[in-house]
Amino acid sequence: MSALQPPAQRIWWNEPVHRAELMWIGIALVWCLIMFFMMPFWHVFGNQNYSGEAYRTTPEQFSAKVEEMVDQYTVRRETARNFPVVAPPAGSDVYLLARLWDWYPILELKKGETYRLNISSMDWQHGLSIQPININSQVLPGYQKVLTITPTEAGEYALVCNEYCGILHHAMLGKIYVTE
Amino acid sequence: MSEQFRICPRSGLALHKPAETLIKANAVAAVVFLLVGGALGLLVALTRWPAVQLLGPDTFYQALTGHGVVTLLVWIIFFEVALLYFCSAVLLRCRLATPKIGWVAFLLMMVGAAITAVAILQGGSSVMFTSYVPMPAAPHFYLGLILFAVGALLACFIFLGTLVIAKEEKTYEGSLPLVTYGALTAAIIAIFTIATGAVILIPTFLWSIGYISEIDPLMYRVIWWGMGHSSQQINVAAMVAVWYAIAALVFGAKPLSEKVSRGAFLLYILFICIASAHHLLVDPGLGTEWKIFNTSYAMYLAVLASMIHGLTVPGAVEVAQREKGLDKGLFEWLRKAPWGNPVFSGMFISLVGFGFLGGISGVVMGAEQINFLIHNTIYVPGHFHGTVAVGTTLAFMAVTYWLVPVLFRRELVLPKLAQWQPYLFGIGTSLSAFFMMGAGTVGVSRRHWDMGFAGSAFEWEYSGVAYTMMALNGVSAVIAVIGGAAFVVVIVGSILFGKKIQEPSEYQATQPSPLVRPQETGGHGNVGAAGIVAPGTFVLALVLLVVFVVYYFINYGYLATVWHFS
Ligand code: HEM
Ligand SMILES: [Cu+2]
Ligand SMILES: [Cu+2]
Numbered sequence: 001m002s003a004l005q006p007p008a009q010r011i012w013w014n015e016p017v018h019r020a021e022l023m024w025i026g027i028a029l030v031w032c033l034i035m036f037f038m039m040p041f042w043h044v045f046g047n048q049n050y051s052g053e054a055y056r057t058t059p060e061q062f063s064a065k066v067e068e069m070v071d072q073y074t075v076r077r078e079t080a081r082n083f084p085v086v087a088p089p090a091g092s093d094v095y096l097l098a099r100l101w102d103w104y105p106i107l108e109l110k111k112g113e114t115y116r117l118n119i120s121s122m123d124w125q126h127g128l129s130i131q132p133i134n135i136n137s138q139v140l141p142g143y144q145k146v147l148t149i150t151p152t153e154a155g156e157y158a159l160v161c162n163e164y165c166g167i168l169h170h171a172m173l174g175k176i177y178v179t180e
Numbered sequence: 181m182s183e184q185f186r187i188c189p190r191s192g193l194a195l196h197k198p199a200e201t202l203i204k205a206n207a208v209a210a211v212v213f214l215l216v217g218g219a220l221g222l223l224v225a226l227t228r229w230p231a232v233q234l235l236g237p238d239t240f241y242q243a244l245t246g247h248g249v250v251t252l253l254v255w256i257i258f259f260e261v262a263l264l265y266f267c268s269a270v271l272l273r274c275r276l277a278t279p280k281i282g283w284v285a286f287l288l289m290m291v292g293a294a295i296t297a298v299a300i301l302q303g304g305s306s307v308m309f310t311s312y313v314p315m316p317a318a319p320h321f322y323l324g325l326i327l328f329a330v331g332a333l334l335a336c337f338i339f340l341g342t343l344v345i346a347k348e349e350k351t352y353e354g355s356l357p358l359v360t361y362g363a364l365t366a367a368i369i370a371i372f373t374i375a376t377g378a379v380i381l382i383p384t385f386l387w388s389i390g391y392i393s394e395i396d397p398l399m400y401r402v403i404w405w406g407m408g409h410s411s412q413q414i415n416v417a418a419m420v421a422v423w424y425a426i427a428a429l430v431f432g433a434k435p436l437s438e439k440v441s442r443g444a445f446l447l448y449i450l451f452i453c454i455a456s457a458h459h460l461l462v463d464p465g466l467g468t469e470w471k472i473f474n475t476s477y478a479m480y481l482a483v484l485a486s487m488i489h490g491l492t493v494p495g496a497v498e499v500a501q502r503e504k505g506l507d508k509g510l511f512e513w514l515r516k517a518p519w520g521n522p523v524f525s526g527m528f529i530s531l532v533g534f535g536f537l538g539g540i541s542g543v544v545m546g547a548e549q550i551n552f553l554i555h556n557t558i559y560v561p562g563h564f565h566g567t568v569a570v571g572t573t574l575a576f577m578a579v580t581y582w583l584v585p586v587l588f589r590r591e592l593v594l595p596k597l598a599q600w601q602p603y604l605f606g607i608g609t610s611l612s613a614f615f616m617m618g619a620g621t622v623g624v625s626r627r628h629w630d631m632g633f634a635g636s637a638f639e640w641e642y643s644g645v646a647y648t649m650m651a652l653n654g655v656s657a658v659i660a661v662i663g664g665a666a667f668v669v670v671i672v673g674s675i676l677f678g679k680k681i682q683e684p685s686e687y688q689a690t691q692p693s694p695l696v697r698p699q700e701t702g703g704h705g706n707v708g709a710a711g712i713v714a715p716g717t718f719v720l721a722l723v724l725l726v727v728f729v730v731y732y733f734i735n736y737g738y739l740a741t742v743w744h745f746s
Contacts (some may be wrong), residue, residue, distance in 0.1 A: 002435065004356050006354035006357055009438075029482050033479055042548075050745065051468060052464075135745070138462050138555065142396065148746045152742070168635065171630075172636070
């Protein structure tokens with residue numbers, strides 16, 4: 001029962017180590033190193049990264065930006081609640097606001113074009129989950145997160161909120177259209 | 181001195197009466213809370229089964245907050261306190277330091293848990309156990325957690341105090357036993373964890389009563405996860421200590437080599453993810469270098485530590501079995517293991533489930549970019565039911581079967597049910613974890629009352645696969661809960677009605693004999709093949725590695741097909 005007893009050798013740290021242990025430690029360590037290098041590798045050679053770009057903001061500042069964009073680029077209105085559908089020019093700063101319990105406004109983007117998507121919350125924490133591609137990201141109040149995105153396929157994408165944000169969290173949906 | 185010790189007739193362990201009573205109290209409290217937490221888990225899982233959707237949204241979020249707090253904090257930590265006392269006083273044949281403070285700790289934890297429970301029951305604190313600001317909970321929600329943590333901190337100091345007494349009074353020879361060393365690892369991490377928790381929970385409490393005007397949500401997440409992540413490392417260390425203990429109890433297994441096993445425990449302390457980066461990989465406001473470095477410390481040495489234990493624990497069992505003559509082929513030792521003994525079967529399912537379900541998924545989703553695919557989906561609860569439910573909880577259940585006759589001096593009742601229990605709970609929970617991971621992979625959100633989005637201005641339909649996965653999760657959860665209930669029935673039944681053990685074991689005023697080193701030379705018999713003492717385990721470890729590597733690259737492969745972003 002020696003895991004429940006003191007080591008048999010008083011100087012246990014001089015005991016030889018089993019070959020199986022040494023081999024396994026070696027193999028496992030190599031794998032751990034590969035996993036580490038994979039992350040910077042993907043930053044250089046992969047196309048799905050977040051640079052960490054973010055700014056401090058306030059709900060007032062951020063919603064002013066959103067309204068400015070909505071006023072300029074709204075192309076139509078949709079849903080029973082008359083949500084604006086906004087089609088900003090490629091390459092521009094696009095704003096998406098999270099609030100209890102909406103993603104506002106609806107965005108219409110072009111396939112293959114790049115946009116600087118700015119996201120912030122007006123109130124509590126929210127989670128931006130783009131379906132069905134299943135890309136997920138945290139949204140915090142007071143922080144304006146900039147994710148530079150290039151949609152690669154046309155279609156209708158749902159924005160699900162996947163950070164618990166109160167009683168209607170389950171109803172917090174939004175939409176992005178990607179057109180050819 | 182009026183120290184009172186008795187010698188357990190079965191195990192030969194020396195039980196200091198005040199220690200024994202405290203261990204019993206903490207363990208019983210733990211089991212009762214497990215019952216509550218499991219019942220809440222059932223309500224949650226049945227609500228997330230789309231065709232059932234048992235609770236309404238308000239009660240669902242309330243039950244989910246309760247489930248997280250009661251299982252992850254209350255059940256596990258009460259049991260860990262019992263383990264700390266056991267691994268110090270009982271294993272070292274020593275008196276427990278300051279039993280009176282032990283009762284203060286127990287009361288603080290009880291009162292704290294009760295206060296937080298009241299806050300949750302009142303309905304104004306359905307904020308989940310993470311209580312992310314600025315969503316507010318009632319002040320006593322935080323207050324209860326703080327009191328609970330203070331109690332747990334006292335228990336850690338009692339553990340350390342007992343180690344000091346044991347050393348001073350020479351109740352053991354040489355170095356600490358490996359199991360106690362593992363418990364020491366857990367206690368050191370716990371002290372660090374609770375200190376971090378104080379740094380965030382106390383200001384949050386002050387904020388909730390209006391003394392502080394604002395808490396930055398990002399700062400909250402960084403520090404909160406400094407506690408939340410390290411506390412999981414406590415659970416891992418305690419679980420691994422229990423694995424080693426069970427290997428020794430059931431098989432008389434000794435560690436392959438003390439140096440490797442102890443070194444691996446040390447890695448847990450040194451490379452614990454202080455900055456908890458893997459919870460924050462898709463957060464704004466943190467730099468890429470910070471994320472990459474802190475999620476891995478450049479080489480994932482805490483992961484390496486678990487991979488080492490994953491080899492050395494079953495490896496020690498294999499060697500012990502081979503030395504008993506079960507030396508044929510690769511797996512005779514495993515085939516002929518006592519699968520009908522819940523102490524062993526629970527431990528082995530815990531080990532395999534922790535490695536294949538909880539371990540692989542945790543490391544994979546902790547890769548910076550893969551986290552985009554998994555963050556806040558129900559994959560995450562899938563992952564940690566693999567670690568804390570199949571891993572830690574089942575390991576604790578297994579060792580409880582062995583502890584009850586030692587502490588309560590009663591035989592187990594319903595041995596047939598006990599025999600089936602680890603399979604029901606282990607397989608039910610593993611399947612549930614697996615299906616949650618599946619549903620998360622196709623996008624289903626965690627902490628979400630309705631995957632049909634009732635009442636939204638928009639519409640979105642998850643795939644049929646997603647719905648099937650969530651239904652299968654519901655079915656598996658029912659099996660898991662039956663298994664959990666069977667555990668409570670057997671344990672509570674045994675404590676109340678088990679046949680009294682007749683062999684005498686009187687309390688005596690004399691100090692028990694000290695714990696001595698075993699006489700053997702330390703080497704292992706001439707077993708195994710190709711210079712490897714545990715070839716079967718080695719092959720199993722390689723299987724794990726292959727699954728791990730393939731699954732890791734499948735995720736990057738999928739990621740490469742989606743939108744580009746930077
Ligand atoms: C007895 C069987 C159990 C069942 C059926 C069960 C079921 C569930 C389900 C379905 C969820 C996910 C809900 C969601 O995110 O929407 C969940 C969350 C959770 N479970 Fe369990 N669980 C069980 C046991 C445990 C145990 C033993 C532990 C810990 C030791 C545990 C800890 C947690 C935690 C921490 C959460 C996350 C809560 C949150 O997101 O705030 N569960 N459980
Ligand atoms: Cu939200
Ligand atoms: Cu939400």
